[in-house]
Amino acid sequence: MHYVKRLLYLCSKPMIEVDHLTKYFGPVPAVLDVSFRVEEGEIVGFLGPNGAGKTTTIRMLNGFFPPTSGSARIDGLDVFDRSLDIRKRLGYLPEHVPLYKEMRTEAYLGFVAEVKGVPARQRQSEVDRVIDQCGLQSVRKKFLGNLSKGFQQRVGIAQAILNDPDVLILDEPTIGLDPKQIIEIRELIKSFAGYKTVILSSHILPEVSMICQRVVIINEGRIVAEDTPERLTGKDKRKVALEVKGPEAEVLARLRTVPGVVAASAEARPTDHAGRYVVEMGQGEDVRDAIAQSIVAAGWSLLEIHTLRPSLEDVFIRLVTEEQGRE
Amino acid sequence: MKAFYAILKRELYVYFSSPIAYVVVTIFLLLSGWFFYSAFAYFSMISVQAMRMPGAGGINVTDMVLYPTFGNMSVIMLLMMPLLTMRLFAEEKKSGALELMLSYPVREAELLFGKFTACMVIFLIMIALSWLYPFLLWVYAKPDIGPVITGYLGLFLMGTAFIALGLMVSSVTESQIVAAAISFGAILMFWLIGWAEAFAGPSVGKVLSHISLLERFENFSKGVIDTRDIIYYVNFNILFLFMTMRSLESKRWRG
Numbered sequence: 001m002h003y004v005k006r007l008l009y010l011c012s013k014p015m016i017e018v019d020h021l022t023k024y025f026g027p028v029p030a031v032l033d034v035s036f037r038v039e040e041g042e043i044v045g046f047l048g049p050n051g052a053g054k055t056t057t058i059r060m061l062n063g064f065f066p067p068t069s070g071s072a073r074i075d076g077l078d079v080f081d082r083s084l085d086i087r088k089r090l091g092y093l094p095e096h097v098p099l100y101k102e103m104r105t106e107a108y109l110g111f112v113a114e115v116k117g118v119p120a121r122q123r124q125s126e127v128d129r130v131i132d133q134c135g136l137q138s139v140r141k142k143f144l145g146n147l148s149k150g151f152q153q154r155v156g157i158a159q160a161i162l163n164d165p166d167v168l169i170l171d172e173p174t175i176g177l178d179p180k181q182i183i184e185i186r187e188l189i190k191s192f193a194g195y196k197t198v199i200l201s202s203h204i205l206p207e208v209s210m211i212c213q214r215v216v217i218i219n220e221g222r223i224v225a226e227d228t229p230e231r232l233t234g235k236d237k238r239k240v241a242l243e244v245k246g247p248e249a250e251v252l253a254r255l256r257t258v259p260g261v262v263a264a265s266a267e268a269r270p271t272d273h274a275g276r277y278v279v280e281m282g283q284g285e286d287v288r289d290a291i292a293q294s295i296v297a298a299g300w301s302l303l304e305i306h307t308l309r310p311s312l313e314d315v316f317i318r319l320v321t322e323e324q325g326r327e
Numbered sequence: 328m329k330a331f332y333a334i335l336k337r338e339l340y341v342y343f344s345s346p347i348a349y350v351v352v353t354i355f356l357l358l359s360g361w362f363f364y365s366a367f368a369y370f371s372m373i374s375v376q377a378m379r380m381p382g383a384g385g386i387n388v389t390d391m392v393l394y395p396t397f398g399n400m401s402v403i404m405l406l407m408m409p410l411l412t413m414r415l416f417a418e419e420k421k422s423g424a425l426e427l428m429l430s431y432p433v434r435e436a437e438l439l440f441g442k443f444t445a446c447m448v449i450f451l452i453m454i455a456l457s458w459l460y461p462f463l464l465w466v467y468a469k470p471d472i473g474p475v476i477t478g479y480l481g482l483f484l485m486g487t488a489f490i491a492l493g494l495m496v497s498s499v500t501e502s503q504i505v506a507a508a509i510s511f512g513a514i515l516m517f518w519l520i521g522w523a524e525a526f527a528g529p530s531v532g533k534v535l536s537h538i539s540l541l542e543r544f545e546n547f548s549k550g551v552i553d554t555r556d557i558i559y560y561v562n563f564n565i566l567f568l569f570m571t572m573r574s575l576e577s578k579r580w581r582g
Binding site: 084088117 | 333341419422426428429434
């Protein structure tokens, strides 16, 4: 079954296809042999620390500069040979949104619509559509230079989705926004799922796991992992946190005797009488009930038990350190 | 072509929504008005003296007022045009707006000619508003209309050359100051390069005086239309617009 799936995956025509993309700036590789595919309607997160090569890859995808070697295709068309055709179907949000300060929101979006080739008759309705979609009604007539960072970012997204492009490339779309604005922008991007192909770069891990169906993790110009957020986090060992009222040394000793427990350690004591413990479980085993029974059987009180999900931070650090270990 | 109009409109909007256009045009008109006034006042003083002196002839309004006025207007243009062209690409390169612009389905040529045309419009408004000086002259002194027309033709052609050069310089730097300084220096160099004619030897000297912007303009302000001069300015424009195109496209092939 797995092979059939794999075969279907290889036969289906991906929307974005990046093939051994490499970019050198002088002798230094910024992006080294990067390959990945994005299916139509998929939202893919492009994750990596600052300077990992995310922006470089994105700039090659929108045809800003050519790769040193390798190729990138959008809907089967090479992004360099067919740059103009590609750009008609692409919406791009750069990392620092460069807006013309001296223009008003509506006039600016009208200008972008005209440049993007929206026919004159549909221009106003198209501008109205993105203003509604990005919640810009209140700043319609304001100068872009006077808008808050959050609104500027939204205007940036609005210009990207003008003329309804099939592919959206968003470079750090939530950078510099306050938590409320971040949630709004995330919801907006999530709403594209299914009918727009989105590549979203970020160095904020929870954000990517929240929005994206698939994550490509890049470090020092190379892809270190590519999977769904769930499966990436699932590869890590599962941990259980406990709060138990009882003598620390005895509790630890007992926890270690429970079958399936790999390791147990004590954390800080929040109160005088109860201690916190972290238990590491073996791969694929769930020993929560065994632990609970064992504690209760010893006559101690179990105040709290919950599974610790490894965050993408943990995954990321693991992947990056594994990568360094291999070299 | 849609993108061309959109860019043209936006650039004009920027010129007029900021003080740039107003300040440059006003200063140009103030200075050229002052030069015109001085030349005209000097001419009227001389002509009063000439009337008292029998036999003193050979002064005319074309040589004494129109010719120096056009010459002075071209010098003011030399100072003002880099200020109009310096921001055209440098500003957008610095802010990153050029990267975003080139992610739209826009041809480099549309972008370039949109900006070129916008700057041309400002420039044409600038020299068109100086119509008052030849008009006043015409009311009081009835000069030949021919040299007025050729003078403006010369100013127009030279202005396009300044804009083409300024655009090219602006497309290779992110700093507007650097763009202004280089285009000012380059224009001045092209202007004065003919001076070397006297000591550069006969063959090299001829080439140098041929590429001098000043020598080319002299003919126009005297009322002479030489096709060589027109072709010179057209070539100058083509060369610098081509170089700007290459500089814009270079990011696509420069590994």
